[in-house]
Amino acid sequence: MKKDIENSADIQLLVNTFYDKVKEDPNIGFFFSEIIPVNWNTHLPRMYSFWESVLLGEASYKGNPVLKHVEINQKHPLQQAHFGKWLELWKQTIDELFEGPTALCAQKKPEQMIAIMMSKINPISISVLSGNRQNSL
């Protein structure tokens, strides 16, 4: 039987397995190899710390993921389909490895992050609401 996500070793297995899939993926892999050539020796530990903070309540992550992805979007548009693929691979990885309340939480979390990222990347609805249409239309 599969276990739940409980400790740092579980987070490392999850993150490593996920990025192995991302790197190979024809739809989003190029963001990490060509758009932002990622140094995996620093990116992976940063992602361990991000997910430990989110899932295990260890406040080790310091960073601004939303800003980071706004910058990535300036180099190459980050579209809904890219986020959809990211989410599919993430959920698939969790399903393969884990089961339990924290695993379920881990599957749900990115949806909120994606909604925030997309609203910053494409602020059309916000600017229409505030009556400022000049930048978006």
Ligand code: HEM
């Ligand atoms: C198609 C979707 C996505 C792409 C292509 C993407 C790509 C990237 C890239 C290229 C980096 C920078 C690595 C570096 O600076 O070396 C990064 C960082 C990061 N990403 Fe994403 N990302 C995506 C979605 C997400 C989502 C949905 C989340 C959150 C649930 C997320 C969380 C993070 C975090 C926490 C960092 C580290 C930011 C920092 O502290 O520097 N990403 N991502």
